[in-house]
Amino acid sequence: MATILYARVSTTEQTVAHQRTQAEAAGFRFDHVLIDDGVSGVSTRLVERPEGRRLFDMLRSGDTLVVRWLNRLGRNYEDITAVMREFMRRGVIVRTVIQGLTFDGASKDPMACAVRDAMIGFMAASAQAEAEASKEAQKAGIAHAKAREDAYLGRKPSYSREQFEDVVNRLGMGETVQAIAKATGITRQTIYRIRDNQAEAEAALARWAA
Structure with a gap:
């Protein structure tokens, strides 16, 4: 079971190094680090980004995906929720550096899944707004x-x-x-x-x- 950090920056002022340092300071350690540098999250879906495509190929059940915030995966409600639904279907665990949130794709408890999915929807809507x-x-x-x-x-x-x-x-x-x-x-x-x-x-x- 692997732990993968996915980082994305779209401007010269943002730095990938900061995202990695912030994650490590929060206690995360990674087997792989995937970076899309200079890629807009608004106009480019995760699956259309070079390292985003690799992420879909690499993630398996039981793996952990670490992102600074869900807006690294996308800035559009439909895109983020679709991506997260796919990761949850695969049994992937997604963890955020900010707030230390965990979205457990392996959970089978209906109440836990309902709370998880509601939080995903809220965060996706916030990212688009x-x-x-x-x-x-x-x-x-x-x-x-x-x-x-x-x-x-x-x-x-x-x-x-x-x-x-x-x-x-x-x-x-x-x-x-x-x-x-x-x-x-x-x-x-x-x-x-x-x-x-x-x-x-x-x-x-x-x-x-x-």
């Missing part, structure tokens, strides 16, 4: 910059896009600001700003082309 909000905020930031090329961009964000996604995901799962600050290294004040005005926090990244 986040992707759509990010796209709209980027468009707004770009439009603002084009309209006022000489405009003051404001203070450069103290967080990367990867950190921003991490904070949004953790807030969505109900973590406290203090716990998120400890886990991400971002100040509580910054997390409060992201929580209270996520669109502006995202737009700030877009204005600075982050």
Whole structure:
């Protein structure tokens, strides 16, 4: 039974090394590491990515797949749920680094399966909503910059896009600001700003082309 880390990054600011380091710091050890670098999760389904295809070929019953968050598998509700249904059907265990969630494809208990599938649906919907909000905020930031090329961009964000996604995901799962600050290294004040005005926090990244 193998443990496989799957990592995906779509921008130059995000790093695969960070995803692996974060997973190792959480106690995970891997037999294989598969990486899709510079691949969009919005426009490219997992099965269409080079290492994503390998993942489908490699995973067997009893294997464990580790991902930073389910949005590494996709940013579309239908795509994520279809992928997870296939992995659950195969008897694969999927574990997330953020929140340390476990989705057990080997479970036969109907109640446990119902809770598992409901959580998958929630996380898939959150991933798509986040992707759509990010796209709209980027468009707004770009439009603002084009309209006022000489405009003051404001203070450069103290967080990367990867950190921003991490904070949004953790807030969505109900973590406290203090716990998120400890886990991400971002100040509580910054997390409060992201929580209270996520669109502006995202737009700030877009204005600075982050």
